[in-house]
Amino acid sequence: MKIKKSQNDSRLIIALEGRLDTLTAPQLEAELNASLDVISELEFDFKDLEYISSAGLRVLLSAHKAMAKKDGMKVINVREEVMEVFELTGFSDILTIE
Amino acid sequence: MKNVTLKQDDTSLVVGLAGRIDSNNAAEVESEIQQVLGGAGKGPLVIDAEELEYISSAGLRVILHLRKSHQELSIINVKPEVYEVLDMTGFTEMMPVKKAYRRVSIEGCEVIGKGANGTLYRIDKDNVVKVYNNADALEDIQHEREVARLALVLGIPTAISYDVVRVGDSYGSVFELLNARSFSSMIQEEPDKLDWCIHEYVDFLKKIHDTRVKEGALPDMRDTAIGWAKFMKDYLPEEAGSKLLGLFEAVPVDLHMIHGDYHTKNLELQNDEVLLIDMDTLAVGNRIFELGSMYNAFIGFSEVDHEVVKRFQGFDFETSKTFWHKALELYLGTTNADKIREVEDKARIVGYTRMIRRSIRRKGLETEQGRKEIEHWKKELLELIDKYDTLLFSVNELVVEAKKENLQNVIDFVDEHLEKTECPMKAEMQIDMAVEEIFVNIASYAYAHEDNIGKAVIRVETLEDPLRVVLTFMDNGMPYDPLAKEDPDVTLGADEREIGGLGIFLVKNTMDDVTYEYKDGRNILTIRKNL
Numbered sequence: 321m322k323i324k325k326s327q328n329d330s331r332l333i334i335a336l337e338g339r340l341d342t343l344t345a346p347q348l349e350a351e352l353n354a355s356l357d358v359i360s361e362l363e364f365d366f367k368d369l370e371y372i373s374s375a376g377l378r379v380l381l382s383a384h385k386a387m388a389k390k391d392g393m394k395v396i397n398v399r400e401e402v403m404e405v406f407e408l409t410g411f412s413d414i415l416t417i418e
Numbered sequence: 419m420k421n422v423t424l425k426q427d428d429t430s431l432v433v434g435l436a437g438r439i440d441s442n443n444a445a446e447v448e449s450e451i452q453q454v455l456g457g458a459g460k461g462p463l464v465i466d467a468e469e470l471e472y473i474s475s476a477g478l479r480v481i482l483h484l485r486k487s488h489q490e491l492s493i494i495n496v497k498p499e500v501y502e503v504l505d506m507t508g509f510t511e512m513m514p515v516k517k518a519y520r521r522v523s524i525e526g527c528e529v530i531g532k533g534a535n536g537t538l539y540r541i542d543k544d545n546v547v548k549v550y551n552n553a554d555a556l557e558d559i560q561h562e563r564e565v566a567r568l569a570l571v572l573g574i575p576t577a578i579s580y581d582v583v584r585v586g587d588s589y590g591s592v593f594e595l596l597n598a599r600s601f602s603s604m605i606q607e608e609p610d611k612l613d614w615c616i617h618e619y620v621d622f623l624k625k626i627h628d629t630r631v632k633e634g635a636l637p638d639m640r641d642t643a644i645g646w647a648k649f650m651k652d653y654l655p656e657e658a659g660s661k662l663l664g665l666f667e668a669v670p671v672d673l674h675m676i677h678g679d680y681h682t683k684n685l686e687l688q689n690d691e692v693l694l695i696d697m698d699t700l701a702v703g704n705r706i707f708e709l710g711s712m713y714n715a716f717i718g719f720s721e722v723d724h725e726v727v728k729r730f731q732g733f734d735f736e737t738s739k740t741f742w743h744k745a746l747e748l749y750l751g752t753t754n755a756d757k758i759r760e761v762e763d764k765a766r767i768v769g770y771t772r773m774i775r776r777s778i779r780r781k782g783l784e785t786e787q788g789r790k791e792i793e794h795w796k797k798e799l800l801e802l803i804d805k806y807d808t809l810l811f812s813v814n815e816l817v818v819e820a821k822k823e824n825l826q827n828v829i830d831f832v833d834e835h836l837e838k839t840e841c842p843m844k845a846e847m848q849i850d851m852a853v854e855e856i857f858v859n860i861a862s863y864a865y866a867h868e869d870n871i872g873k874a875v876i877r878v879e880t881l882e883d884p885l886r887v888v889l890t891f892m893d894n895g896m897p898y899d900p901l902a903k904e905d906p907d908v909t910l911g912a913d914e915r916e917i918g919g920l921g922i923f924l925v926k927n928t929m930d931d932v933t934y935e936y937k938d939g940r941n942i943l944t945i946r947k948n949l
Contacts, residue, residue, distance in 0.1 A: 371847060408908075408927050
């Protein structure tokens with residue numbers, strides 16, 4: 321998985337490419353731990369994210385919780401395969417998806 | 419010319435007959451025989467007919483008279499013309515009659531193969547002779563002829579010997595091999611044909627292993643191999659020795675054919691047809707025994723001294739290694755490195771056992787080189803005995819240590835099978851997810867209370883009507899039914915959400931069936947996905 325970050329003042333955009341799974345989730349978690357304190361808004365671009373497993377969902381959920389106390393988190397450009405996982409698990413109701 | 423001479427061998431009296439024996443001299447010959455035998459009694463008597471040119475009915479009566487006083491009478495070294503008379507008159511049924519063998523010289527002949535029991539020489543453009551190591555090889559020759567015939571009838575192209583000859587003090591059997599070239603010389607002379615050779619070699623191997631043989635028609639390799647393992651008990655630490663024997667004994671009886679010495683010198687290309695030769699080791703048994711002897715031929719024997727394979731096959735150790743690995747990959751139909759290593763390791767257990775025993779019996783412990791090899795093989799063998807609990811393998815089953823680092827191997831293994839079934843992308847992705855969730859579960863919890871990381875077994879099956887994939891996950895960890903846990907409430911908001919349980923929930927909701935059982939000390943989780 322590739323992680324591309326771009327920051328605009330206190331708004332962080334993270335674009336993921338590839339698979340967000342057990343093996344790659346810790347990588348994303350580490351990135352977020354390093355950034356969440358200093359930002360107020362988080363956006364995930366999932367245009368190139370092909371796959372997500374429960375390990376990925378866990379990272380998204382804790383990021384969502386952390387950002388809920390600030391200006392929030394949203395997810396954009398979600399592919400069909402990933403969207404199905406969100407829907408099955410009720411994440412489509414929890415996350416702000418555009 | 420003298421018609422009668424007295425010879426003697428270790429066990430019986432031998433009377434040599436020579437020239438012509440007919441009504442003119444029969445009476446004279448008979449009294450000469452009585453004379454040379456003197457008071458020799460009624461023990462076994464052998465007539466050596468090497469120099470006998472002709473025998474008429476009067477001569478035959480002399481032999482009949484002799485049989486009255488010597489009931490154990492036999493005739494050896496009979497020339498074809500004389501044999502015909504003995505055969506027509508029924509003498510060949512009354513007493514053992516052995517033909518004389520044509521003499522063949524192998525001086526200056528090219529060695530084209532060397533097997534466990536003999537050496538193959540090309541005697542002219544179209545013929546080869548296999549000279550047996552054992553001086554008293556007639557039974558071996560007969561055996562090889564019979565098994566070659568059996569193989570041919572079962573659809574395995576091979577050369578059958580058409581004549582038995584004498585070569586020096588040994589026996590040989592003669593085969594026709596027209597314009598044939600061994601795979602070893604092709605690989606050596608035309609390296610660009612390597613891949614072609616590997617394909618043909620593996621296709622032929624599969625043909626052998628798919629051939630079922632009637633019970634009792636061929637020796638059982640399992641018995642032989644158990645014999646090796648028993649021999650090894652004296653040379654291994656007690657525990658390792660017992661485990662090794664147990665591994666061999668646990669291999670089930672299998673009636674599929676194996677060649678037993680399947681390397682590239684024993685495969686010949688003759689007019690575009692591939693022929694298998696050197697059939698004396700033909701047997702039935704589990705294919706792991708075959709793979710063991712193949713490992714030895716390509717790698718095992720040359721592990722300490724890389725020149726061994728060069729001397730034997732003509733190509734170098736690197737080529738040999740490449741050949742073995744590519745052939746194994748093709749034979750197993752997988753590129754999964756873990757799977758290939760597992761099968762290779764199991765083949766090595768068989769291979770090392772065989773080589774160590776062979777070397778010790780050939781006084782390997784008495785030479786420095788021999789001791790060095792035995793030490794090396796033994797060290798490798800002990801590590802492998804420690805590592806494996808069975809010699810069996812299955813290409814749709816992967817055994818890995820239950821740790822997260824192996825997840826990618828497991829997914830690759832499953833995907834390789836799915837791709838063969840033209841599994842739709844979406845289903846493949848869902849199956850990948852299920853594999854990840856379940857394997858990570860096993861890796862995280864199954865052996866959490868143990869000091870050592872245990873194994874996880876993943877089996878993939880594709881079944882028809884309706885087309886479906888069944889995956890089975892097995893581990894020996896503590897009993898745990900992941901399905902027993904209540905599903906997470908997916909309608910809850912973020913704050914009430916618990917972090918666990920989503921993985922199994924996803925599996926249940928994307929697969930068509932998920933079942934769990936605990937049996938024989940194993941957690942067995944099975945998932946099914948209809949395609």
